[in-house]
Amino acid sequence: MATKFSKETYLYWYELMLLLRRFEEKAGQMYGMQKIRGFCHLYIGQEAIAAGCMTATTPDDIFITAYRDHGLAIAKGVPAKACMAELYAKVTGCSKGKGGSMHFFDVDHRFFGGHGIVGAQIGTGAGLAFAEKYKGTDNVVLCFFGDGAARQGILHETFNLAMLWKLPVVFICENNNYAMGTSVARTSNVLDIYKLADAYEMPGDQVDGMVPETVHEAVARAIRRARENGGPTLLEVKTYRYKGHSMSDPAKYRSKEEMEEYKLQDPVETTLNKLKQNFGVSDEEIEAINDRVKNEVAEAVQFAEESPYPDDNEALKDVYAEDDYPFITD
Secondary structure, X not given: OOOOOOHHHHHHHHHHHHHHHHHHHHHHHHHHOOOOOXXXXXXXXXXXXHHHHHHHOXXXXXXXXXXXXXXXXXXXXXXXXXXXXXXXXXXXXXXXXXXXXXXXXXXXXXXXXXXXXXXXXXXXHHHHHHHHHHHOOOOOEEEEEEOXXXXXXXXXXXXXXXXXXXXXXXXXXXXXXXXXOOOHHHOOOOOOHHHHHHXXXXXXXXXXXXXXXXXXXXXXXHHHHHHOOOOOEEEEEEOOOOXXXXXXXXXXXXXXXXXXXXXXXXXXXXXXXXXXXXXXXXXXXXHHHHHHHHHHHHHHHHHHHHOOOOOXXXXXXXXXXXXXXXXXXX
8 A cells, every 4th residue: 555654754653652652651650659749641642743743843843832741842852761750850850850740841852841831832832933033043833732722812812923923833732622621612612723723814724633644744734834934824633632631630521432432543553553554564573662662661760760859959040030130129
């Protein structure tokens, strides 16, 4: 069967998605053992979005997202060790152990969060895009948010200015149907979120987020437009999370039948099947990938376990302060 993408691309997608899946499963296990504290929002089920975005972008393009950030951070190149250590609140974490699950950050890998305030990254993402345009680069910002954040006022203010200034940003709504635990149908008269772009004459599209192919194609089109000074695009990527909103959510607002239906579309399993059926990838090749992923996750846990916690004197470091700020006096 002819395919649009190469065997190497499918192998990349499969290994990346499997790494994200196994990392999140281990994070959930460690949370249950109280090795990880605080909030923890897992990406299980949404891995195809990260995979498709990675093959459609360059290393210099920027990712910014909300608090369900582990998967996108690892996809962008933040080491699994640094991510697991951050979950453990260890000083070797990507935010020095002071950000935790919701606030991953790595400037070197062009990953700008991890934001805990719902919708805050929408405005910040547009600001990053403004900076790239101001500096004259060819870089594009991918700004991720959930269907719940689409109800925030900042989205409308940001969309207006992003279109007015033709900012190089792709707004990606990862619509997993339930926000925290309430369906889109109960919160909005507009069920197709991509249509919110119409009010600003912004291009918008709805995308199947359960396969990396369609994500790649949609993101590639939006990025090409942004690089050609065409401005932003809104992509509503339809996806599904297999776990609750966070580790404390039993997800009783959805049926077992619905869950099982979506699991038939599992992006990891469907990509594995394509590798076997379309490219004849052997069980030995797949087992080698499985072993690499298993070892990487195990090494990340060991690294986190053995790393120290931050010293007390780290508490006030890395806090923005302007020494000569003129409006505060003793």
